Amino acid sequence: MSDKIVVGGVSVDTRHWIGGRRVASPGTFPDHSPIDGAVLGGIARGGPAEAEAAVAAAKAAFPGWAATSRAERARILHAIADGVEKRLEELAVVETTDNGALLRSHRRGVMPRVAHNFRFFADWLLQLEHEDFETRGHTNHVSWDPAGPCVLITPWNAPLMLATWKVAPALAAGDTVVLKPAEWSPLTASLLADIAAEAGLPAGVLNVVQGYGAEIGDALTSHPDVRRISFTGSVPTAKRIAASAAAHLTPLSLELGGKSPLLVFADADLDLAVDLAVEQYDNAGQVCLAATRLLVEEPVAEEFTRRFVEKASALKQGDPRDEATDIGPNIHPRQLEKIDGFVQRALASGARAVLGGHRLDGQYYAPTLLTDVAQDSEIVQEEVFGPVLTLQTFSDEDEAVRLANDTRFGLAATLATGDPARAERVTGQLVAGTVWVNCFFVRDLQAPFGGSRQSGVGREGGTWSFDFYCDLKNTVTAP
Ligand code: NAD
Numbered sequence: 001m002s003d004k005i006v007v008g009g010v011s012v013d014t015r016h017w018i019g020g021r022r023v024a025s026p027g028t029f030p031d032h033s034p035i036d037g038a039v040l041g042g043i044a045r046g047g048p049a050e051a052e053a054a055v056a057a058a059k060a061a062f063p064g065w066a067a068t069s070r071a072e073r074a075r076i077l078h079a080i081a082d083g084v085e086k087r088l089e090e091l092a093v094v095e096t097t098d099n100g101a102l103l104r105s106h107r108r109g110v111m112p113r114v115a116h117n118f119r120f121f122a123d124w125l126l127q128l129e130h131e132d133f134e135t136r137g138h139t140n141h142v143s144w145d146p147a148g149p150c151v152l153i154t155p156w157n158a159p160l161m162l163a164t165w166k167v168a169p170a171l172a173a174g175d176t177v178v179l180k181p182a183e184w185s186p187l188t189a190s191l192l193a194d195i196a197a198e199a200g201l202p203a204g205v206l207n208v209v210q211g212y213g214a215e216i217g218d219a220l221t222s223h224p225d226v227r228r229i230s231f232t233g234s235v236p237t238a239k240r241i242a243a244s245a246a247a248h249l250t251p252l253s254l255e256l257g258g259k260s261p262l263l264v265f266a267d268a269d270l271d272l273a274v275d276l277a278v279e280q281y282d283n284a285g286q287v288c289l290a291a292t293r294l295l296v297e298e299p300v301a302e303e304f305t306r307r308f309v310e311k312a313s314a315l316k317q318g319d320p321r322d323e324a325t326d327i328g329p330n331i332h333p334r335q336l337e338k339i340d341g342f343v344q345r346a347l348a349s350g351a352r353a354v355l356g357g358h359r360l361d362g363q364y365y366a367p368t369l370l371t372d373v374a375q376d377s378e379i380v381q382e383e384v385f386g387p388v389l390t391l392q393t394f395s396d397e398d399e400a401v402r403l404a405n406d407t408r409f410g411l412a413a414t415l416a417t418g419d420p421a422r423a424e425r426v427t428g429q430l431v432a433g434t435v436w437v438n439c440f441f442v443r444d445l446q447a448p449f450g451g452s453r454q455s456g457v458g459r460e461g462g463t464w465s466f467d468f469y470c471d472l473k474n475t476v477t478a479p
Contacts, residue, residue, distance in 0.1 A: 005031065005041035005187065008093040014186075015044045016210055017193035019057035020203020025050060029212065031186055034100030034329040034363050035319060043186045046211030051178075051219035054207040058149035058176035059225045061204030066146035066174040070125055077122035077172055079199035084115040087195060091160065091188055096320050099156050099185040100329040100363070101283050103321045110161050117164040120445045121172040121465065128466055137479040144470040146174030148227030151220045153213070153241070155233045156185035156331055157286040157385075162255075163189055166230045167206065169465035175228065178207045178220060182233075184331050186210050213237060222247045228469060231255070232288075234383075235454050253458040253468050255288070256451055257383040258411030261404040262291035263426065265397075265417040266300045269438075273416035274307045276440050277389070281315060281367045284330050285339075285387035289434070289441065291414045293380060294369075294391040295403050301393045305371075309355050312367050317360070329363035330386055339365050339386030346370055346379035346390075354391070375406060383409070397422065401429045410452030414440050433459070 003024065005012045014031075015022040028042030044050075065073075084091065091114070092106035101110075130142035152166040159181055170177050181189035193208045209216060217237075221229050221244040229245050231238055232255040245252050262280070264273040280290045296304050320328030330336050340359055347357060347370075356368030368388045373380050380390055394400040404413055413432040417423050423437045433451045436442065443449065448459035458468055 002041065007040060007097045007187065008090075010090040010094050010191075012094060012187045013190050013194070014041055014210070016046055016050055016054065017190065017206075017208040018050065018054045019060070019207065020197065023050065023053065025211075029183060031098065032184075032332070033097050034331050035097065035321070037333070037363060040097070040187075043183070044210045046209045046216040048216070048219035050209050050211065051216050051223065054178040054209045055149055055151075055220065055223045055225050057204040057207050058178050061202060062146070062148055062176045064202060065176055065205045068174070073172060073174060074122035074126050076200050077118045077168060080196050080201065081115040081118035081122075083195035083199050084111065084118065087191065088112070088115070091191060093321075094191060095160060095185070095188050098187045099159055100320050100331060101158070102325060102328055104323050110158065114160050114164050117161075117168045117445070121168040124462060124466070125172040128463065135476070139477045141475045141477070143473045143475065144173065144466055145473050147469055147471045148175060149225055150175045150177050150228040150230065150469065151223070151226050152177055152179045153217065153220070153229070153231045153233065154179070154181055156182035157283060157288070159185040160188040160192065162232050163192070165460055166232075167192070169460075170228070170230070170469045171201070171205065173466055173469035175469050176205045176207075178209060178226075180209050180211070180213075180216060180220060183210070183212050217241070218244050221245050221250070224248050226250055228253070230468070251468070253460065254456045255449075255460065256411075256454060256456045257385070257409060258288050258290070258451065258455050259293060259381065259383050259407050259409045260289060260291045260412040260414070260432065261293045261295050262414045263400050263404060263416065264294065264296040264300065264304060265400070265415070265419070265422065266297040267418040267422070268300075268416035269418060270300060270304060270307065272438060273304060274311055276414060276416055277308055278311050278315070279440055280389055281312065281327055281387045284327050284365065286331060286335075286385050289412045291412070291440070292384065292389050293404075294389055295400055296391060296393055297400070298393045298395050301391075305354060305369075305391065308369065312355055312369070315367060317364055317367070327364075327367060327387060330365055331363075333363065335385065336363055336365060339384055339388060342379055342382065342384045342386075343368060343370070343388055346373060346377065349377065351377075351379060351390075356387070375403060381407060397426060401426060405429070405431050408453055409455045411455035412436070
């Protein structure tokens with residue numbers, strides 16, 4: 001089996017990247033493209049031995065990287081960003097082939113932001129300080145010490161974007177990294193290893209291991225030399241990781257799923273509200289933040305639904321490499337089965353498909369809107385992670401808030417209203433890590449990002465990322 005996969009003319013190494021060199025495994029696992037289901041090639045199938053080697057490499061590289069000046073760390077992070085920008089088109093093509101998300105958004109949105117992730121945390125590092133203060137004449141000085149080797153585990157829905165939200169601040173903080181990308185989208189993490197090495201990142205500072213979570217995950221998350229675990233993925237996996245990390249009380253950052261609401265009040269600009277709702281089909285609905293529960297005030301519900309169906313029906317579904325495509329495929333046949341299972345069970349228990357409600361040819365699912373759904377039903381309570389929205393109505397603000405918060409998740413919420421006072425009132429009552437008012441998906445890396453309840457533990461972004469990736473130390477000096 002070859003050590004390379006060639007995608008759109010770009011050669012991607014399929015082996016692990018450990019201690020500054022490529023390492024094969026005795027076995028491989030197949031990587032499929034969701035575009036046509038074709039097998040792109042075999043990826044090194046890591047297990048406990050590779051986990052051990054990668055953590056050992058990260059541990060060995062840690063003292064040197066931790067002692068590297070902030071200015072030098074920032075310089076190398078900017079050089080990685082330069083490398084991402086230089087290979088932007090290659091990264092975009094490889095990511096689209098591997099996970100099926102739109103090439104146009106990889107080109108113009110995602111990959112430029114990947115580069116920005118490195119620049120942002122490099123710059124943030126340089127101004128990261130804490131005011132010294134005095135206690136009875138003693139000086140308190142707070143320092144941000146690098147914590148050690150970090151294990152970063154990421155999902156497939158936005159592979160390089162989500163990986164670099166973790167890799168960039170961890171490296172900036174002076175930590176070393178073992179990154180394990182999802183097995184359904186392993187390729188761009190391998191390219192990132194090449195780019196980081198070309199940018200001058202010392203061997204062992206960034207390691208990338210491939211493999212099935214069930215086979216390599218536990219050896220990484222229960223390892224005594226690992227000082228931080230940052231995970232983005234599903235709630236069931238997070239529970240397994242938390243149990244495994246408990247062996248050494250390793251601090252965890254968890255960015256998990258959601259079942260976020262979009263609240264449409266009768267005073268909203270209805271066209272804007274419809275645009276916001278249709279936007280929830282982006283990435284074929286495979287977005288943790290997606291507002292999949294549309295909650296619409298009764299007087300405008302009929303008109304909202306009419307305009308929504310008209311607009312959503314015009315979306316173009318097809319090959320994600322085509323610039324005109326709005327919705328690409330779903331990631332994997334198993335994910336499609338899961339999505340369809342949710343929809344068919346909802347229909348069988350009385351839901352009505354106002355739009356879609358079925359599979360299409362290939363790995364595509366029809367954009368779906370279900371009404372007549374009960375608040376305590378599976379389709380309203382569980383994350384589908386596909387292009388499936390539900391619509392419920394409410395009669396007043398109290399009911400809107402009650403429905404919005406009646407979930408075990410708390411990742412995000414979106415409001416469409418023309419009344420700023422209402423926006424403030426309602427926002428104050430919502431349980432969510434992010435609330436968008438008359439907008440969606442606007443994210444500044446300075447802001448805290450994360451979920452309440454079972455949507456996560458901790459926050460990423462700006463100083464919050466450094467809080468997690470550093471050991472904060474207070475030094476008290478006598479007068
Ligand atoms: P998943 O939990 O199945 O897998 C995520 C990662 O965990 C993969 O790399 C997988 O290999 C690994 N993994 C699996 N079992 C493991 C184990 N026992 N030990 C260690 N690692 C293990 O999630 P997914 O299906 O890849 O991603 C979809 C989920 O991610 C959704 O729930 C979505 O909402 C969530 N998500 C959250 C955010 C956020 O920022 N909150 C962002 C994107 C996705």
